[in-house]
Amino acid sequence: MSARTRLAGLLAVATACTWVPVTPEARRVEVSGIAAVASCEHVGVAQSKVWARSGPFHRSDRGVQRDLENLARDEATRLGGDTIVPRAAPDNGRQSYDVYRCQP
Numbered sequence: 001m002s003a004r005t006r007l008a009g010l011l012a013v014a015t016a017c018t019w020v021p022v023t024p025e026a027r028r029v030e031v032s033g034i035a036a037v038a039s040c041e042h043v044g045v046a047q048s049k050v051w052a053r054s055g056p057f058h059r060s061d062r063g064v065q066r067d068l069e070n071l072a073r074d075e076a077t078r079l080g081g082d083t084i085v086p087r088a089a090p091d092n093g094r095q096s097y098d099v100y101r102c103q104p
Contacts, residue, residue, distance in 0.1 A: 020050065020066075026073035030083045030102075037083055040100035046075035046084060052093030064093055072097040 048071040052064045072084045072095070081099035088096065 020070040022070045023074055025077040026070065028082060029073040029076045031069055032083050032085055034085050037085055037100045037102060040083060040102035042098060043081045043101050044079040044099045046072040046097045046099050048072045048095050050093045065090060068095045
């Protein structure tokens, strides 16, 4: 296999990976829709930003989405929330989430 082929394969894998680890506390934060939080307390907004592309290199949409959610879940724990709801679709590696406390 040529060096160019190996590099292309490495870049394909790297652009699909998730780079943001989830803390143990954030693993308990749910990603939900607005209908599921009707009886929950709104505790704040989490803003997430990750690297989505650089020049000709683009990360997979799913990898970017996972990282944005992981960052928002971490922020939700700092705000005392246990559920996040995306405000809109990701935009160039940025996304906002409403944070709710649904569990007593």
